[in-house]
Amino acid sequence: MQLVRVALALPLMRLFDYLLPAGQRRPPLGARVRVPFGRQQKIGILVDFPAVSEVEPSQLKQLSVVLDQQSLFATEMWHMLNWAAGYYQAPLGEVLFSALPSRLRRGESAAEQTKILWKITALGRQALSGGELSRMKKQQEALQALCQAPLEKGNNTFATSIWAKLKSKDWVQEVIEEADIIPWHQSAANIVNPGERLSLNKQQALALSQLIFHQGFAAWLLEGVTGSGKTEIYLQLIEETLKKGCQVLVLVPEIGLTPQTLQRFRARFSLPVDALHSELNDTQRLQVWQRARSGQSAIVIGTRSALFTPFERLGLIVIDEEHDPSFKQQEGGWRYHARDLAVLYAKQQNIPVLMGSATPSLESLHNVARGKYRHLVLSQRAGSGSRLSHQLIDLKGRLVHKGLSETLLRKMGEHLEKGNQVLLFLNRRGFAPVLLCHECGWMASCPHCDKTYTYYHHQRILRCHHCGGQHRVPMQCRDCGSTHLITTGLGTEQLEEMLSSRFPQFGITRIDRDTTARKGHLEQHLSDIRQGKSRILIGTQMLAKGHHFPDVTLVALVNVDSALFSLDFRAEERLAQLYVQVAGRAGRAGKPGEVILQTHYPEHPLLQLLLQQGYPAFARQALLQRQSMGLPPFSAQALFHARSRNEADGEKMLQQLADYFLQSKREKNISGLEVLGPMPAPLAKKSDQFRWQLLLQHPSKGVLQHLLTDFQSHFEPKFSSVRWSLDVDPLDLS
Numbered sequence: 001m002q003l004v005r006v007a008l009a010l011p012l013m014r015l016f017d018y019l020l021p022a023g024q025r026r027p028p029l030g031a032r033v034r035v036p037f038g039r040q041q042k043i044g045i046l047v048d049f050p051a052v053s054e055v056e057p058s059q060l061k062q063l064s065v066v067l068d069q070q071s072l073f074a075t076e077m078w079h080m081l082n083w084a085a086g087y088y089q090a091p092l093g094e095v096l097f098s099a100l101p102s103r104l105r106r107g108e109s110a111a112e113q114t115k116i117l118w119k120i121t122a123l124g125r126q127a128l129s130g131g132e133l134s135r136m137k138k139q140q141e142a143l144q145a146l147c148q149a150p151l152e153k154g155n156n157t158f159a160t161s162i163w164a165k166l167k168s169k170d171w172v173q174e175v176i177e178e179a180d181i182i183p184w185h186q187s188a189a190n191i192v193n194p195g196e197r198l199s200l201n202k203q204q205a206l207a208l209s210q211l212i213f214h215q216g217f218a219a220w221l222l223e224g225v226t227g228s229g230k231t232e233i234y235l236q237l238i239e240e241t242l243k244k245g246c247q248v249l250v251l252v253p254e255i256g257l258t259p260q261t262l263q264r265f266r267a268r269f270s271l272p273v274d275a276l277h278s279e280l281n282d283t284q285r286l287q288v289w290q291r292a293r294s295g296q297s298a299i300v301i302g303t304r305s306a307l308f309t310p311f312e313r314l315g316l317i318v319i320d321e322e323h324d325p326s327f328k329q330q331e332g333g334w335r336y337h338a339r340d341l342a343v344l345y346a347k348q349q350n351i352p353v354l355m356g357s358a359t360p361s362l363e364s365l366h367n368v369a370r371g372k373y374r375h376l377v378l379s380q381r382a383g384s385g386s387r388l389s390h391q392l393i394d395l396k397g398r399l400v401h402k403g404l405s406e407t408l409l410r411k412m413g414e415h416l417e418k419g420n421q422v423l424l425f426l427n428r429r430g431f432a433p434v435l436l437c438h439e440c441g442w443m444a445s446c447p448h449c450d451k452t453y454t455y456y457h458h459q460r461i462l463r464c465h466h467c468g469g470q471h472r473v474p475m476q477c478r479d480c481g482s483t484h485l486i487t488t489g490l491g492t493e494q495l496e497e498m499l500s501s502r503f504p505q506f507g508i509t510r511i512d513r514d515t516t517a518r519k520g521h522l523e524q525h526l527s528d529i530r531q532g533k534s535r536i537l538i539g540t541q542m543l544a545k546g547h548h549f550p551d552v553t554l555v556a557l558v559n560v561d562s563a564l565f566s567l568d569f570r571a572e573e574r575l576a577q578l579y580v581q582v583a584g585r586a587g588r589a590g591k592p593g594e595v596i597l598q599t600h601y602p603e604h605p606l607l608q609l610l611l612q613q614g615y616p617a618f619a620r621q622a623l624l625q626r627q628s629m630g631l632p633p634f635s636a637q638a639l640f641h642a643r644s645r646n647e648a649d650g651e652k653m654l655q656q657l658a659d660y661f662l663q664s665k666r667e668k669n670i671s672g673l674e675v676l677g678p679m680p681a682p683l684a685k686k687s688d689q690f691r692w693q694l695l696l697q698h699p700s701k702g703v704l705q706h707l708l709t710d711f712q713s714h715f716e717p718k719f720s721s722v723r724w725s726l727d728v729d730p731l732d733l734s
């Protein structure tokens, strides 16, 4: 009897063996199968045909049914995912399943379904024009929509009941859509919309010609200052790739934040551009997966997980803002880095990968220095973008109005009077981060997280930014009973309030997670900014990323001092990147741009270096520092997290791990291994869970890999009360 080995979507490192029913043809690796598991049936993915099983032959069960006659994974994808499961020490089942759209995870068919469409009938048109529908608003809207184009049954914004009513009156009918799966490269004559393409400046042209001239795999780092026209280079390289009949994958940090980018791609190409964003439902996600796989999409744009989209013929991967930490999965069972995997994947396929940033990660710059990545540089802004002037304002001893210095307020006035826009960056939402007792110093803090509550003035509420918990604002101090409660610190809500009384004549838009939580609000805010309705822009990180606002001439960073003294060794890199990205929103179209940074520490070496010599000089120095301290990218790290409701258990479990690794170090004589911890995580308690961590570090990735693999096969931590996870190449130590 034929044995098959199956990976299930379970947080377990082991695989499961079954028997193939007699007489059944051997399915391909990467096909889904349904198997008995305890009393249930589970979907698994076939990963091996072992010769023998550790399970007693009498205990082996037969698999129930084979769901796919073809593998769901192309060879390169299969290799990449299998490699990644090993490298990131993740269960293969979790890895393979997370690469599939959820409908396939549930066992639905992978083949493209013929769609059923709703179309309007002649009777329906009569009803619409005859005004019979004035009291049936929804039905009227649905018919009006059908006048534009047919809608897919089961995949549109109108309720099923509306369609039932319309159908009962014969105003609509169901029509089966003719399958048209002609790959675009067989049908398309014109790839680019004329008039959209820009003529490149010298630096851009040089970079593009190197990219085009090179054949096969190469990892390119395009380091171009903000507004230097990196996107234009992506677009023109993509055009060349499409002309060869190949598809393109574009990875971006957050697609919802910058709808402009997507619009720019759609405006440029007259071919199908599919976006994978958070608002797609499961059906739409599956459709993008199918369209890319069958070659119907020319370009797929998406965040981290879009890397797992199957392509019929992939020719290029572009990664925009490659330094962005969101490319690293920070939660769950397998914490992969999409950029690093993309490089490996591109190599297997022998295609180029182009990574762009104004502020490349130190990892990527190190890879350039080691000759692993090729470097392209754009040192000047393109088109009418101007050079920026930078200024530090020393807040020490100055008069400050709610966190803003007189100098900044005056500058704001000047820029606004000239008809320009001003952008204020403050990475803290809410009114104030602390509510405290003026008599005794008690601070209102979340009982579940041991962190202070953020105070929201407008809603009169306290909110915990870690667990999302809420509390009404107390009237009195819990310790001394005083009613004299005050806020300290500044959040975006308070900044908005202050500025609207200071500059009542100018519209203000605030962009943070609170003002954009509802669907459509972000788009509304961005459009207010673009139309000039609002002239003062206040925002958190959300406003710093990739936006192009031509009328912004002044950008101010209100308060970034806490990042200067963080314990995280990556904090300086993050701050430098943030500064450059935020600053880069100024002076992008013809008008000179000014950047102001307020600080109590103007002499801080990081600020001095960054402002006087720019990001490349900062990065060079930061790399030297990392090297002298043996930190990444000059060493490899792996971080164990443990969390439990009981304060002691997480620590105990990690102590066992630490002992295990220290023992391995002695026994195997591994010099250079550092075992740091267990120590409380920087956020030591969250949602009633106590959080601990243990950090391993070794100069060699390979050595660390071996240790971890050994660990997985030898060590079973015995604490049922503790949930733990392992993060290889961690980016976030919180």
Ligand SMILES: Nc1ncnc2c1ncn2[C@@H]1O[C@H](COP(=O)(O)OP(=O)(O)OP(=O)(O)O)[C@@H](O)[C@H]1O
Binding pocket: 198, 199, 200, 201, 204, 224, 225, 226, 227, 228, 229, 230, 231, 232, 233, 357, 358, 382, 383, 384, 385, 546, 547, 548, 584
């Ligand atoms: N060759 C060119 N000639 C004229 N204008 C250009 C050229 N290249 C780019 N631009 C314009 O310069 C602006 C910035 O370009 P683009 O958005 O491509 O830069 P970027 O480097 O991707 O920016 P960022 O990293 O800040 O997002 C855009 O308005 C773009 O239309």
Ligand SMILES: [Zn+2]
Binding pocket: 446, 447, 448, 449, 450, 464, 465, 466, 467, 468, 469, 687
């Ligand atoms: Zn909390």
